[in-house]
Amino acid sequence: MAAIDGQVPSDAQEITTGQANRVWYVDAPVPYVLKHYGDRARAANEAAALALLTQHNGPAPRLLGADPNGRPAWTAQSAVHAEPTPTDRLLDELDGPLAAVHCIPGQHVGRLAAAPRHRTWRDYLHNRLDTYTAAAPDLAQVAAALHRNLDALDVDTEPRLLHHDLQPGHLVRPFNGQPLLLDWELATLGDPLSDLARLAVRLDLTNPADVLQLAHRPPAAASRRIHLYWRIHQLADAALGTDPLVRQLARDRLS
The missing domain is CATH 3.90.1200.10 (Aminoglycoside phosphotransferase (APH), C-terminal lobe)
Structure with a gap:
């Protein structure tokens, strides 16, 4: 599996639903959801929340990667069907x-x-x-x-x-x-x-x-x-x- 780096793969499927962010489903060997943010603070906050939830096995997607300082800011989360x-x-x-x-x-x-x-x-x-x-x-x-x-x-x-x-x-x-x-x-x-x-x-x-x-x-x-x-x-x-x-x-x- 290629490393998750926040870039949108050519075969990714956009699933954005109208909010300020853009979201894609990536059908990799381990599928994931890639999210690009218009607000870096929101990216950092969601990444921190998902990391805490992952630590406590909480009812949320798992954080697979993140870069709130990226251009654009992004997170990668486990795909949820x-x-x-x-x-x-x-x-x-x-x-x-x-x-x-x-x-x-x-x-x-x-x-x-x-x-x-x-x-x-x-x-x-x-x-x-x-x-x-x-x-x-x-x-x-x-x-x-x-x-x-x-x-x-x-x-x-x-x-x-x-x-x-x-x-x-x-x-x-x-x-x-x-x-x-x-x-x-x-x-x-x-x-x-x-x-x-x-x-x-x-x-x-x-x-x-x-x-x-x-x-x-x-x-x-x-x-x-x-x-x-x-x-x-x-x-x-x-x-x-x-x-x-x-x-x-x-x-x-x-x-």
């Missing part, structure tokens, strides 16, 4: 994989790579709120209220691995084997309830507590915490969403 989990089965089938992910401990808070590390989960969230305020100054009052709500809650926790982009399409059912989670570019170390809040936003739920059934050993004040995180994720979409429809929907929710 699978179909997306139907939306009406998502919560049931997500339970096991998510519990396995949320058991993986971290050594710091925040993104795994190519981003500042934070002393506490609260510090990380305050930093995110400042980022959203800078991107959307007209939402400063919403962010200020969330800053106050954050300080009123005990949210600090031992950091655990979060996928942080849970949505239909990212959980797949291989034809042989257990369900796997794909696309780890936004993986973070922090409070698992934030993962569930992000999922509630992506499922357009009006009550994020509807996904608390997926919480592994939910902490005290879990309902208040997940509602706070739910609002923070809505603010993230409203301030930084690249899809105009997603951005407007988030703004409507916040109002």
